[in-house]
Amino acid sequence: MNDSTNLKLVSRADWGEADGKKVYLYTLTNKNGMVVTITNYGGVVTSWTMPDKNNNKGNIVLGFNELKGYQAPPPYFGALIGRYGNRIANGKFTLDGKEYKLATNNDKNHLHGGNKGFDKVVWDATPSTDSSALTLNYLSKDGEEGYPGNLKVTVKYTLTDNDELRIVYDAETDKATPVNLTNHSYFNLTGDVSNNILNHSLSIDADRYTPVDKTLIPTGELKAVSGTPFDFKTSKLIGTDIGKVPGGYDHNFVLNGTSGSMRKVAVLSDSTSGRQLTVFTTEPGLQFYSGNFLDGKLQTSDGKSINKHTGLCLETQHFPDSPNKPAFPSTILKPGEKYHTETTYAVAVVK
Ligand code: BGC
Numbered sequence: 001m002n003d004s005t006n007l008k009l010v011s012r013a014d015w016g017e018a019d020g021k022k023v024y025l026y027t028l029t030n031k032n033g034m035v036v037t038i039t040n041y042g043g044v045v046t047s048w049t050m051p052d053k054n055n056n057k058g059n060i061v062l063g064f065n066e067l068k069g070y071q072a073p074p075p076y077f078g079a080l081i082g083r084y085g086n087r088i089a090n091g092k093f094t095l096d097g098k099e100y101k102l103a104t105n106n107d108k109n110h111l112h113g114g115n116k117g118f119d120k121v122v123w124d125a126t127p128s129t130d131s132s133a134l135t136l137n138y139l140s141k142d143g144e145e146g147y148p149g150n151l152k153v154t155v156k157y158t159l160t161d162n163d164e165l166r167i168v169y170d171a172e173t174d175k176a177t178p179v180n181l182t183n184h185s186y187f188n189l190t191g192d193v194s195n196n197i198l199n200h201s202l203s204i205d206a207d208r209y210t211p212v213d214k215t216l217i218p219t220g221e222l223k224a225v226s227g228t229p230f231d232f233k234t235s236k237l238i239g240t241d242i243g244k245v246p247g248g249y250d251h252n253f254v255l256n257g258t259s260g261s262m263r264k265v266a267v268l269s270d271s272t273s274g275r276q277l278t279v280f281t282t283e284p285g286l287q288f289y290s291g292n293f294l295d296g297k298l299q300t301s302d303g304k305s306i307n308k309h310t311g312l313c314l315e316t317q318h319f320p321d322s323p324n325k326p327a328f329p330s331t332i333l334k335p336g337e338k339y340h341t342e343t344t345y346a347v348a349v350v351k
Contacts, residue, residue, distance in 0.1 A: 010127035010134060015039055016067040021122040023067055028159040029131045034347075036159050042119035043080035043136045043155055044070055045185050048165070053274030053351050058191020060275060060347070062311040065301040071120070074112075075294060075306075076184040079119030080155055081112045083140055083147050084331070085182035086252070086287060086320035089217045093323035095148070095176055095332065102146035109215055112184070114145030118153070119184070133158040142175065149175030149335075164346040171339035178323045178331045179339050186291060186311030187277060189270035193300055196309040197291065198239030204232040204266045204286060206253035210319055217321050218328075222254050235267065238290060238312070248292035248309065252285045252319050259284035259329060262342055266314055274351055280344040281316035284329045289313040316343040 008029065015025040023041045035049045046063040062077050064070060070077070091102040091110035103114030112119065123136035133156060140151040151173045158166040169181040188197055209230045210218040225231040229241030230251065242248055257263040262282050269276040279286070290312050296305040322328040333339045 007129075008131040009129070010131055012127065015041070018067070018071065018122050023122060024125065026125065026127055026134050028134060028157070030159050030163065031161045032163060034159065034163055036157075036165055038134055038157055039067070039070070040123045040125040040136060041067055041070055042121065043123050043157075043183075044119070045078040045157070045165070045183065048185075048347075050163070050275065050347055051349060052191065053349050058273070060187055060189050060191055060277070062186040062188060062193065062300070062306060069298075074119060075186070075298065076112060076119050078185045079183070080123075080136070080181065081184050081315070082118035082153065082179070082181045083113050083145065083151060084110070084178050084323075085112060085180045085315060085317045087111050087215075087217055088178070089215075089321050089324050091146070093178065095178075095323070100146055100148060107215060109217060116145065118181075123155075128158075132160065147177050149173040149177040151177060151179065151333075153181070155181070162346065163348060164344045166342065166344045169339070169341045171333060172337075173333050174335050176332055176334045179333045180318045180322070180331045181339075181341065182287075182315045182317045183343065184313055184315060185345070186313055187268060188311045189268065189275040189277060190273050191275075193304050193306055193310045196307065197312045198237065198242065198309055199270070199272070200238050200312070201235045201269050201271070202232050202238055202266065202288070203235040204253050204288065205256045205264065206286065207233070207256055208254040210252045210254065210285075212251065216250060218252065218319060218325065220325055220327065225253075232266075232288075235269070242290060249288050249290040250292055252287050252317070254319075255281070255284055255286055262344070265316070268312075268314065269350065274349045276348045276350050277314075278346045278348070279314050279316065280346065282342050283316040283318065285317045285319045287313065287315040287317055287320070289315065316341070
């Protein structure tokens with residue numbers, strides 16, 4: 001039936017103001033009653049509500065229900081990350097013979113785009129003409145956080161009727177620049193931050209990972225996961241080997257298969273709730289971060305402390321510090337080229 005009077009639109013609520021611009025909260029819904037809320041502040045996915053195996057609804061991502069939570073110093077809950085996801089060593093890189101200095105906001109390194117990354121800016125938002133999608137645009141000006149070139153970025157979120165959140169990232173520049181965009185959602189499939197994620201099972205389709213130094217910069221080696229705590233080739237509980245990884249998991253996995261083509265790269269599941277998350281991406285890497293720096297200081301809107309390991313990130317990306325690692329897949333976007341990556345987070349209930 002094509003009855004336009006029944007057409008459901010993306011709803012929009014006022015959510016405050018930042019940088020003199022209006023901030024809104026948009027609600028995407030699908031035919032199964034799944035609900036994802038996204039704000040144009042930082043392009044943050046603030047909640048994703050889905051049923052569990054007993055049909056009880058719960059929010060599977062960490063977030064706040066007020067703008068001010070996101071304006072405070074970051075754990076980057078749900079945010080779009082750019083211009084460069086993860087770290088660049090010493091906040092420096094050389095491109096075409098010129099050295100660029102970036103903001104150093106993580107000790108001596110640059111992290112997630114700097115002091116005011118794409119997670120802290122107000123994006124222009126265009127909802128679709130049905131309830132399913134939101135397109136966000138941002139112009140990152142030449143010199144922002146030290147990066148060269150005006151970078152025009154478009155990110156489109158779509159909630160499909162197959163219970164997938166598709167994220168399509170596009171960008172163009174007028175000067176060569178590193179670009180590495182991702183989304184920083186923290187998942188907790190139990191829907192309750194009183195539970196940590198150590199009893200979630202995870203598989204990652206990666207034979208290798210990029211070991212890091214003490215400041216979490218890759219050493220450059222692509223190391224086999226076999227026989228190490230990083231072996232997630234077959235599903236295992238996150239808690240199984242986490243004690244053998246100092247600090248917890250915060251590592252980039254070198255995904256198998258052809259980068260540039262969409263493929264299934266990870267499956268996360270929680271047997272108590274029956275909820276399952278499958279990640280598909282065109283990217284060559286995946287940062288598995290087990291929420292090691294969450295320390296109980298932040299609280300959810302219902303007053304529960306967000307403790308260590310109460311959420312985990314599966315950030316699809318190019319490898320950290322690629323601008324200083326010529327052997328890693330290139331992250332340099334040149335004028336005339338089109339940056340295009342896609343990631344889909346698909347959820348299901350397994351009974
Ligand atoms: C990084 C962590 C960092 C976290 C910020 C992750 O992507 O790999 O080291 O602490 O983001 O919340």
